[in-house]
Amino acid sequence: MNIEIINIGDELLIGQVVNTNASWMAEQLNLEGFKVHQFTIIGDTREHILDAMWKAGERSEVVLISGGIGPTKDDITKTTLCDFFGTRLVFNEEAYKDIESIFARRGYEVTELNRQQAYLPEDCTGIPNKLGTARGMWFEKDIPVPGRTGKAIYISMPGVPFEMQAMMKEHIIPELKKRFHPKSIYHKTILTQGIGESFLAAIIEKWENNLPPSIKLAYLPQPGIVRLRLTGTGDGEAVVRGLVDEQAEKLSAIIPDYIFGADDDRLEAIVGQLLKEKNCTLGTAESCTGGYIAHLITSIPGSSAYYKGSIIAYDNAVKEQMLGIMPETFLEFGAVSSEVVTEMAIGAQTNLNVDYVIAVSGVAGPGGGTADKPVGTTWIAIATPDEVFSKEYLFGDSRDRNIRRAALQALNLLRKNLLGQE
Amino acid sequence: MNIEIINIGDELLIGQVVNTNASWMAEQLNLEGFKVHQFTIIGDTREHILDAMWKAGERSEVVLISGGIGPTKDDITKTTLCDFFGTRLVFNEEAYKDIESIFARRGYEVTELNRQQAYLPEDCTGIPNKLGTARGMWFEKDIPVPGRTGKAIYISMPGVPFEMQAMMKEHIIPELKKRFHPKSIYHKTILTQGIGESFLAAIIEKWENNLPPSIKLAYLPQPGIVRLRLTGTGDGEAVVRGLVDEQAEKLSAIIPDYIFGADDDRLEAIVGQLLKEKNCTLGTAESCTGGYIAHLITSIPGSSAYYKGSIIAYDNAVKEQMLGIMPETFLEFGAVSSEVVTEMAIGAQTNLNVDYVIAVSGVAGPGGGTADKPVGTTWIAIATPDEVFSKEYLFGDSRDRNIRRAALQALNLLRKNLLGQE
Numbered sequence: 001m002n003i004e005i006i007n008i009g010d011e012l013l014i015g016q017v018v019n020t021n022a023s024w025m026a027e028q029l030n031l032e033g034f035k036v037h038q039f040t041i042i043g044d045t046r047e048h049i050l051d052a053m054w055k056a057g058e059r060s061e062v063v064l065i066s067g068g069i070g071p072t073k074d075d076i077t078k079t080t081l082c083d084f085f086g087t088r089l090v091f092n093e094e095a096y097k098d099i100e101s102i103f104a105r106r107g108y109e110v111t112e113l114n115r116q117q118a119y120l121p122e123d124c125t126g127i128p129n130k131l132g133t134a135r136g137m138w139f140e141k142d143i144p145v146p147g148r149t150g151k152a153i154y155i156s157m158p159g160v161p162f163e164m165q166a167m168m169k170e171h172i173i174p175e176l177k178k179r180f181h182p183k184s185i186y187h188k189t190i191l192t193q194g195i196g197e198s199f200l201a202a203i204i205e206k207w208e209n210n211l212p213p214s215i216k217l218a219y220l221p222q223p224g225i226v227r228l229r230l231t232g233t234g235d236g237e238a239v240v241r242g243l244v245d246e247q248a249e250k251l252s253a254i255i256p257d258y259i260f261g262a263d264d265d266r267l268e269a270i271v272g273q274l275l276k277e278k279n280c281t282l283g284t285a286e287s288c289t290g291g292y293i294a295h296l297i298t299s300i301p302g303s304s305a306y307y308k309g310s311i312i313a314y315d316n317a318v319k320e321q322m323l324g325i326m327p328e329t330f331l332e333f334g335a336v337s338s339e340v341v342t343e344m345a346i347g348a349q350t351n352l353n354v355d356y357v358i359a360v361s362g363v364a365g366p367g368g369g370t371a372d373k374p375v376g377t378t379w380i381a382i383a384t385p386d387e388v389f390s391k392e393y394l395f396g397d398s399r400d401r402n403i404r405r406a407a408l409q410a411l412n413l414l415r416k417n418l419l420g421q422e
Numbered sequence: 423m424n425i426e427i428i429n430i431g432d433e434l435l436i437g438q439v440v441n442t443n444a445s446w447m448a449e450q451l452n453l454e455g456f457k458v459h460q461f462t463i464i465g466d467t468r469e470h471i472l473d474a475m476w477k478a479g480e481r482s483e484v485v486l487i488s489g490g491i492g493p494t495k496d497d498i499t500k501t502t503l504c505d506f507f508g509t510r511l512v513f514n515e516e517a518y519k520d521i522e523s524i525f526a527r528r529g530y531e532v533t534e535l536n537r538q539q540a541y542l543p544e545d546c547t548g549i550p551n552k553l554g555t556a557r558g559m560w561f562e563k564d565i566p567v568p569g570r571t572g573k574a575i576y577i578s579m580p581g582v583p584f585e586m587q588a589m590m591k592e593h594i595i596p597e598l599k600k601r602f603h604p605k606s607i608y609h610k611t612i613l614t615q616g617i618g619e620s621f622l623a624a625i626i627e628k629w630e631n632n633l634p635p636s637i638k639l640a641y642l643p644q645p646g647i648v649r650l651r652l653t654g655t656g657d658g659e660a661v662v663r664g665l666v667d668e669q670a671e672k673l674s675a676i677i678p679d680y681i682f683g684a685d686d687d688r689l690e691a692i693v694g695q696l697l698k699e700k701n702c703t704l705g706t707a708e709s710c711t712g713g714y715i716a717h718l719i720t721s722i723p724g725s726s727a728y729y730k731g732s733i734i735a736y737d738n739a740v741k742e743q744m745l746g747i748m749p750e751t752f753l754e755f756g757a758v759s760s761e762v763v764t765e766m767a768i769g770a771q772t773n774l775n776v777d778y779v780i781a782v783s784g785v786a787g788p789g790g791g792t793a794d795k796p797v798g799t800t801w802i803a804i805a806t807p808d809e810v811f812s813k814e815y816l817f818g819d820s821r822d823r824n825i826r827r828a829a830l831q832a833l834n835l836l837r838k839n840l841l842g843q844e
Binding site for chain 1: 432433434435436437438439440441442444445446447448449450451452458459460461462463464465470473474477481492493527528529533534535536553555582584640642705706708711712713714715716717719720721723724725726729730731732733734735736737739740743744773774775786787788789790821822825
């Protein structure tokens with residue numbers, strides 16, 4: 001059984017609003033084992049709505065429509081729905097009472113525009129909307145498709161995200177589950193850092209080729225991180241989950257050095273959790289990353305329990321003054337060097353009085369590169385209670401991505417050290 | 423002339439990734455006077471790609487396709503394109519050289535998977551990709567549609583946002599403009615900080631109601647910033663531009679205190695420019711913003727010319743040690759107070775040896791709020807060569823948005839001071 005989503009709204013087509021409704025709907029449906037076949041995003045015109053509804057019904061048994069209904073008068077969706085289903089708008093007492101009660105709660109009189117919203121197509125089942133004045137509408141229609149039995153289901157919802165979400169959770173998804181009894185589906189996303197998509201693909205090729213047909217793999221790259229998503233489908237939730245977990249474990253055994261977590265894990269949160277478990281504190285000393293590592297760490301609620309602060313030493317004078325780096329070290333090795341980043345880590349450990357320090361110095365670009373140290377050259381040092389070590393990396397030539405890759409690499413180095421991995 | 427967008431990717435259909443590519447493409451096309459008719463989001467299967475391409479070509483003269491090309495083998499888009507256009511994959515020397523040079527810059531050998539990317543459909547024009555190994559492809563095909571002359575244009579791009587964006591800006595949009603000569607359209611976006619959307623709407627209501635019909639206004643709110651985009655359409659670029667600029671000036675006269683720039687201006691870049699003009703230096707002292715202000719400032723290339731560094735004092739001990747705040751000040755006034763934030767600014771000015779300092783201390787949340795100082799309470803101080811002043815703000819209850827709003831408010835306070843406005 002296929003589901004399609006149609007989103008109606010000019011604001012989507014001019015790029016003013018990002019279509020989070022479709023992704024939210026698709027995510028919720030997938031979690032329940034439904035497969036979404038297509039999203040179609042169209043404007044607020046009669047012909048386009050009719051065309052999209054017809055084509056969606058030919059491909060899929062269930063069509064979810066959001067947007068195009070609401071109190072403002074440019075909404076032509078409802079009359080178009082009547083044309084499509086060969087019905088007409090009639091005044092619905094029950095719907096009007098709902099609208100009245102919403103207005104009463106807000107202390108207002110019902111306006112004429114909102115009274116109009118109680119007119120609904122005669123041949124639909126209304127779906128209550130506790131949070132707004134536009135009802136959902138559930139229609140069924142014969143769409144002649146070879147090999148298909150039964151009618152296609154069309155469900156129209158408002159485009160306001162929280163109204164649509166409440167309707168989906170409380171009415172639509174439960175009703176679809178009763179009708180269609182979907183297959184079990186299970187996703188697990190493995191998160192890797194420090195290796196590009198094509199190198200990763202080469203290393204895991206044999207494992208990937210041996211995946212059972214019920215499990216699919218997708219590569220989802222971001223700057224500094226590649227996510228590997230395993231999706232299993234079949235009968236019985238426990239069986240599907242078991243098969244996916246088994247493959248995830250095999251994968252972990254092949255690339256243990258690159259995996260830092262799964263699903264919604266964030267490196268900065270994992271590092272924070274490890275520090276809390278050890279009852280240890282963290283500080284940072286940043287040059288080229290310019291505060292981005294501190295920002296990632298402090299974006300986690302509760303990070304003040306382990307994170308003490310940072311010295312962002314963009315200028316060499318600040319490195320000398322606040323981190324105690326000797327002027328000779330700059331002269332002899334340059335600011336982007338193992339020596340300087342090591343002294344930065346030690347200086348921060350002392351001055352911030354913390355157990356662990358991440359220190360970074362590099363050439364983020366676009367300027368500042370040399371033949372010896374091109375843009376992207378980055379040194380990272382980690383100071384621990386026992387030692388200080390440093391590593392050199394060569395990232396790319398985009399300033400934004402160099403900052404992000406350096407930050408994630410630095411957090412992962414600390415994560416591995418906290419786990420005793422290197 | 424209509425344009426459609428097809429996005430290929432299972433990750434979109436399961437809701438794991440929000441489709442920002444479509445909205446970005448639509449926004450850029452609209453800015454150039456093109457109308458986007460539909461977005462179609464589909465999975466990575468041959469039949470579905472063929473069906474979507476065919477239907478899009480029937481509705482629209484130009485079809486932009488993103489996603490489904492890349493080094494990993496779950497990509498079947500390229501062979502499907504060959505089927506659709508009745509052509510075959512051939513090895514493209516020029517494309518291979520580009521791939522080699524990208525790998526050489528990164529210091530790697532070309533892998534077999536990446537070598538495969540040099541195979542391109544014979545009957546397409548390649549579009550170079552400076553940022554990745556997948557080329558864009560420009561096809562033209564006869565799609566029999568009553569009343570239409572000329573071939574439909576299909577352009578396939580990678581789904582990686584920054585690769586797609588560079589291709590759109592550098593090749594595809596300029597080429598489409600040459601072919602289709604869209605109506606003159608001119609946008610000017612006025613950037614405001616420090617006022618919410620509905621308050622702004624109330625202040626500028628009269629001006630908005632008097633806008634000429636050829637000019638449209640859109641509110642584009644972001645945390646801490648509301649952008650007001652004026653779009654004029656008509657014949658003759660100079661005329662349209664003149665009308666829009668006239669309205670923008672009227673608007674500026676109504677809300678001078680809230681406007682900080684226009685179009686792609688960024689507060690952190692404006693502040694940097696003003697500092698450069700004065701030949702002055704800047705440092706920061708951050709508590710609740712946790713490095714985000716430093717990150718914004720250092721995201722600007724060349725910021726090392728004026729930005730010296732920051733002390734991120736998440737912990738009070740660091741505030742004492744690195745910024746010289748007296749323990750009594752915490753005891754008497756609390757960390758989120760005018761007194762502490764003022765001492766932070768003075769301490770940073772001395773220790774970082776800079777002309778100007780931004781200092782922030784607040785309750786970002788979700789924890790840490792009290793009846794006196796609820797979540798969102800934030801003190802900002804600015805130290806200048808002549809004085810130190812501080813202001814209190816009450817932002818909302820979301821940690822992420824509080825951090826962002828505090829950072830933008832602080833940058834704007836400094837901007838106004840540098841301009842002698844307060």
